[in-house]
Amino acid sequence: MPSATFAFNMRPAIDxxxxxxxxxxRTPTGLALIEIQGTLHTAQPSSDSTPxxxxxxxxxxxxxxxxxxxxxxxxxxIVDLNPPFGVLRRVTRKQSEMEEENGRPDExxxxxxxxxxxxxxxxxxxxxxxxxxxx
Amino acid sequence: MSQGDGIPLHIDPSIAxxxxxxxxxxxxxxxxxxxxxxxxxxxKSAGPDAPAFLCGYSRTFQxxxxxxxxxxxxxxxxxxxxxxxxxxxETTDTVPDEVTLDPLYATKLPGGYLECIPSRIQIDxxxxxxxxxxxxxxxxxxxxxxxxxxxxxxxxxxxxxxxLQSAWIAAMGVEIDGYVYRxxxxxxLRIVPILMAAIQAEGMDxxxxxLSEVFEAVRKDEDEPAAVIEAILMRFSTxxxxxxCLDTAQLAQWLGIKMLSEHAFLEIKxxxxxxxxxxxxxxxxxxxxxxSMLTGQYVQPTPKTIKYLPSSRLPVDPASRFERLFASKSSxxxxxxxxxxxxxxxxxxxxxALLMKFAKKKVVKGKTYIGKRGV
Numbered sequence: 001m002p003s004a005t006f007a008f009n010m011r012p013a014i015d016x017x018x019x020x021x022x023x024x025x026r027t028p029t030g031l032a033l034i035e036i037q038g039t040l041h042t043a044q045p046s047s048d049s050t051p052x053x054x055x056x057x058x059x060x061x062x063x064x065x066x067x068x069x070x071x072x073x074x075x076x077x078i079v080d081l082n083p084p085f086g087v088l089r090r091v092t093r094k095q096s097e098m099e100e101e102n103g104r105p106d107e108x109x110x111x112x113x114x115x116x117x118x119x120x121x122x123x124x125x126x127x128x129x130x131x132x133x134x135x
Numbered sequence: 136m137s138q139g140d141g142i143p144l145h146i147d148p149s150i151a152x153x154x155x156x157x158x159x160x161x162x163x164x165x166x167x168x169x170x171x172x173x174x175x176x177x178x179k180s181a182g183p184d185a186p187a188f189l190c191g192y193s194r195t196f197q198x199x200x201x202x203x204x205x206x207x208x209x210x211x212x213x214x215x216x217x218x219x220x221x222x223x224x225e226t227t228d229t230v231p232d233e234v235t236l237d238p239l240y241a242t243k244l245p246g247g248y249l250e251c252i253p254s255r256i257q258i259d260x261x262x263x264x265x266x267x268x269x270x271x272x273x274x275x276x277x278x279x280x281x282x283x284x285x286x287x288x289x290x291x292x293x294x295x296x297x298x299l300q301s302a303w304i305a306a307m308g309v310e311i312d313g314y315v316y317r318x319x320x321x322x323x324l325r326i327v328p329i330l331m332a333a334i335q336a337e338g339m340d341x342x343x344x345x346l347s348e349v350f351e352a353v354r355k356d357e358d359e360p361a362a363v364i365e366a367i368l369m370r371f372s373t374x375x376x377x378x379x380c381l382d383t384a385q386l387a388q389w390l391g392i393k394m395l396s397e398h399a400f401l402e403i404k405x406x407x408x409x410x411x412x413x414x415x416x417x418x419x420x421x422x423x424x425x426x427s428m429l430t431g432q433y434v435q436p437t438p439k440t441i442k443y444l445p446s447s448r449l450p451v452d453p454a455s456r457f458e459r460l461f462a463s464k465s466s467x468x469x470x471x472x473x474x475x476x477x478x479x480x481x482x483x484x485x486x487x488a489l490l491m492k493f494a495k496k497k498v499v500k501g502k503t504y505i506g507k508r509g510v
Contacts, residue, residue: 001290006176006189033156034208040146040243054241056141067141083164085248087209088155110178112167115159 004090004108031087033119034066036074057120064120073129076122086112143238144210154209156248157198163251166191179293186293188254193297195254202247210239257447258294258302266309266316268325269358282314304375309366318366320393322359324415326367327386329356331417341420344368344379383420388428390415395433395443402442405435431474434463446475453479457493461507469496469503 040054055068059078066074091109157163166172172191178198180187187198263283288308292299307318333352334341349368350361371386372379394412412424426433431446444463450456460467460475473486480486490496490505497504 001179001181001293003177003179003290006178032210034210034241036206036208038206040206040208052146053238054144054146057144057239058141065141066144083158083160086157086159086163086167088157088249089153112157113154116156 004110006110006112031114031116033081033085033116034076034122035119036122038122038125064122066122067129068126071129072126074122074126075124076120078118079121081117081119084115084117087114087116089113145238145240147240147242154242154244156207156244158201158248158250160251162194162253163189163196166194166196175296181293188293189251190293190295193295195293195295195298196251197254197256199250199252200247201250204246207244207246207248208241209244210241212239254294256293258292258298260288260292260302260306260308260317262291263288263306263308263315263317265319266311266322266363267319268322269360284313285310285315288315300375304366304369307366307370309362311360311362318363322363323367323389324393326353326357326359326363327390328417329353330364330367331419335419341381341383344372344381345377346379383422384428386420387416387422387424391424391429392432392443392445395429395441396445398443400443402436402440405439405441408441431478434460434471436464444475446478449475451479453489453493457489457507461494465507467505469505472505 055066058065058067062078064076064078066076068074089111091111159167166176166189169191172194175190175192177190178187179190189196189198288303289296289299292302294302307323309316309318330349330353333356334344334349337348337352339348339352346361346365346368350364353359353364368379368381369375371382371389373382374380391412394408394415409424416422416424426441432444434442434444436442442463449459456475456479460472476486476489480489493508495506495508497506
């Protein structure tokens with residue numbers, strides 16, 4: 001039966017001092033969760049896979065806003081996750097040359113990279129924004 | 136709140152496929168935080184369509200995929216394609232409003248998350264061949280095709296190490312010349328009296344048995360390898376390691392079940408059975424057989440008869456289980472039927488609910504009788 005080792009590794013914290021991300025959502029590896037009641041339609045990724053901008057996130061206490069495009073805004077809230085979620089990542093460890101010669105396949109391991117305790121939940125429809133304030 | 140000073144959110148399709156979410160219920164958190172459990176963590180699955188199990192040292196969980204229709208985005212502050220420049224601290228001395236904030240990269244997670252539930256599957260070691268004794272093994276010749284190693288067993292059973300070891304001891308698993316077997320019941324029946332007699336003859340203490348001494352004592356009469364003797368000692372001992380302490384009640388129970396099961400599921404005279412059972416107990420042990428040792432393994436269709444009925448082999452589904460129970464006996468005393476319900480439902484409240492749903496209670500002269508519904 002195939003098996004994989006399972007590890008619970010907390011990676012070292014990356015520098016977040018420049019981030020405006022609310023303190024409660026900051027996690028050591030920088031991973032956080034957004035849940036949207038709805039479907040996200042995005043354009044096909046371009047051949048060089050550069051990330052496309054979805055919108056902008058702003059926060060005010062426990063409320064969050066996602067500004068999409070020039071005319072839409074969605075309101076959401078920061079919600080506790082009970083029980084929390086772990087983020088699983090599959091890692092394939094390359095064996096040393098000698099082990100490869102011995103016919104042992106690359107080991108697959110699964111690790112929990114992060115524990116997420118809060119999410120930003122967006123349940124309402126985007127509202128149209130008429131007066132757009134741009135500084 | 137205006138848009139201008141918001142954190143840019145980008146969609147990066149390249150991060151997602153590697154991540155999945157798993158719900159961390161208290162049971163799982165315990166598993167991850169205990170150093171002993173965490174050191175043995177393994178994910179096991181028979182294949183892409185078979186269930187997956189998370190095995191620690193002594194606990195096993197089954198993973199279940201829960202789908203949900205909401206979109207889940209995982210945000211990270213570093214894009215997988217960029218270097219560490221986006222997370223460097225160049226901007227620490229400047230006022231946030233005057234610079235563009237570091238972007239966050241969002242990727243869609245595959246729908247849903249993984250849930251972990253304590254595994255309830257029974258450990259099945261029936262694929263391990265029987266060992267019938269040294270002489271028979273030689274006669275049978277080499278059966279290398281069927282031969283299994285201990286690693287093969289560990290790889291095939293999706294369960295934690297401790298649980299596997301418990302099942303291994305209970306099945307009297309043994310390793311001989313690098314291959315594993317289960318000791319056959321007939322061999323056990325033959326060896327046990329010789330073992331007990333040898334221990335007594337050498338004046339050893341049944342509560343403190345050392346394998347080397349026991350093996351020396353038995354070798355004069357038996358040429359089974361030490362591993363076989365050890366497997367039998369471990370099976371009927373209160374401890375998993377030396378010195379072994381003989382658990383006479385366990386031995387009596389095993390012998391009783393063996394005697395019962397030889398009649399398959401036929402009804403036999405209680406008197407005959409008790410006599411046979413008593414005879415199978417090595418005299419040195421000075422043990423009185425009592426039906427209470429076989430709770431959950433038998434039913435008495437009438438006060439003078441008995442029949443083999445192991446609760447572990449009854450259907451797990453309550454409706455089918457009650458049907459089987461009432462087929463063996465139409466009216467049960469509450470205390471008689473409870474052992475056959477406790478292995479599917481541990482909590483008394485839930486057992487009562489099952490009784491209410493599938494059976495009828497009647498109290499006569501202070502005793503509670505359980506009968507079929509609708510009769």
